[in-house]
Amino acid sequence: MQNILIIGFDTRNIVCSAKRAGYTVCSIDAFRDHDLRKCTYASALLECRDPRELRKLDPARILERMEGFGLDFDAVVPGSGLEYLDCRNFPCPVLASSPQAVREASDKRRLAKRLETLGIPHPACYSPEETDAIEFPVMLKPAAGGGGIFNRVARNREEFQAVLEEFSLLDPTGETDIMVQEFLEGTPSSVSLLATEKEALSLAVNEQLIGTPWLSRMPFAYCGNVTPFRTEHAGEMEKLAEELMLEFGLLGSNGVDFLLTEKGPVVLEINPRFQGSLDTVERATDLNLFEAHVNCFRGEIPEKPSVKRFAARGVLYSDRELFIDRTLMDVILGEESADIPCSGSVAGPDEPLTSLFACAPTGEEALHSLKEGAERIKDFIDREMEKQGEYLSPAGKT
Missing domain, CATH: 3.30.470.20 (ATP-grasp fold, B domain)
Structure with missing residues (x-):
């Protein structure tokens, strides 16, 4: 195994680690930073900066860029933002967990239910519609992904409604699944x-x-x-x-x-x-x-x-x-x-x-x-x- 393709929203740390390990690395990400370019054989820009767009990315776009690099790849490694990518049609192994395992582990609402079953401590979770059951303060966040930049705290019902309105403006399509979580200090x-x-x-x-x-x-x-x-x-x-x-x-x-x-x-x-x-x-x-x-x-x-x-x-x-x-x-x-x-x-x-x-x-x-x-x-x-x-x-x- 020698030629590796790394794909994701921001792949610099993975790319440079692979380079230090002696691999020939190509990358597709949204930044193509200076130090990433120095570590890659070739790189391409992922013209997609929105997490929602990343989840809908057509694998054919990745395949086109793979062909443009002019290498026979031995493996693909997905990074942040492309964990859900359907890689079944890729011409080489994908070194990642199965898509089903990734979906189950990434979804914060599913995870909360599984943690409850396992008896592992976790914050109490609510649906945005369960307004009567919510005990404030709570954290509102996207159910999948986000990096913390969309997380908001609501300490009462007025703040709760204001945050929901803010999320609706950020995503007018209503496609983002919002999770409400007990807010804890620590x-x-x-x-x-x-x-x-x-x-x-x-x-x-x-x-x-x-x-x-x-x-x-x-x-x-x-x-x-x-x-x-x-x-x-x-x-x-x-x-x-x-x-x-x-x-x-x-x-x-x-x-x-x-x-x-x-x-x-x-x-x-x-x-x-x-x-x-x-x-x-x-x-x-x-x-x-x-x-x-x-x-x-x-x-x-x-x-x-x-x-x-x-x-x-x-x-x-x-x-x-x-x-x-x-x-x-x-x-x-x-x-x-x-x-x-x-x-x-x-x-x-x-x-x-x-x-x-x-x-x-x-x-x-x-x-x-x-x-x-x-x-x-x-x-x-x-x-x-x-x-x-x-x-x-x-x-x-x-």
Whole structure:
């Protein structure tokens, strides 16, 4: 196995892991960032930035782009946003869990029912129509996908109706299935795992950065990870995550999101695919996750890796529409960064601008280093705004 196609909304972390493992990699995603292009034999743009559109994507469009790369592919690996893609007509194996297993694990409402049956702690769930039964506060979110950017909290019935109206404006078609979930306080975290048909192995427990104000204006946006997350509940979380992998029949690299509350860990959702924590798990353990993922489909699973350092990733979001010129790109390249936008591209308001990394003896030191890097980039943008009056995409320049 040598030639790999990786497809998804944002594939950079998977692509670069595969490249480090020695594979010849092609990619189709919605960003085609600078560092992704450096790691690929060839890449193509997925002209689709809406999760609803991704779920309706015709596999024939992927097949056309595959032929254009001029390689005989040995395998396809789907990433975020394309977990549901019907790959039955692909000319090579697809290294992913079965579509049925992915659907069952991804749907938050189905998951809640299964967790209830298994006796695993999880937030109480309601249908939007069950207004009389709802106990506030609650979290409203899409039943599948989202990355936290659409999550909203309602603390009473008036706020509940206002959020429903907001969702109807965001999706006038009414196709998005909305889930209402008990709102709990705690520390967002996750477990990264590998699984074969017979066994599952927890690799690391990660603290999640959610709505971190120096990275994003959105209160529930995914902003990165710190690996490892030191907690007395780590063993319990790993055991629950491994149980869920085998229960749902998931394969390869997967993740389980938790909220660590005063009463202990609560399962929030399953990510049946590579996760955003891939970077920090690899940097903290020196394990190549892509190679480990491939080996799972041969029935092989590694020994549990030891954690050698704390690794942090921060996803910095743009707070305005930004035209990425070469100067700004060079500022980002001057940091320990990834997901580096190409010169001439545009980052919209509240869209990811770049990812920053830090490794340190403690999680606090790693986070401090991330924050300093984020502030340097934001300060540069603010200075340019003051000098130029604007730092927007000039008409015709894109």
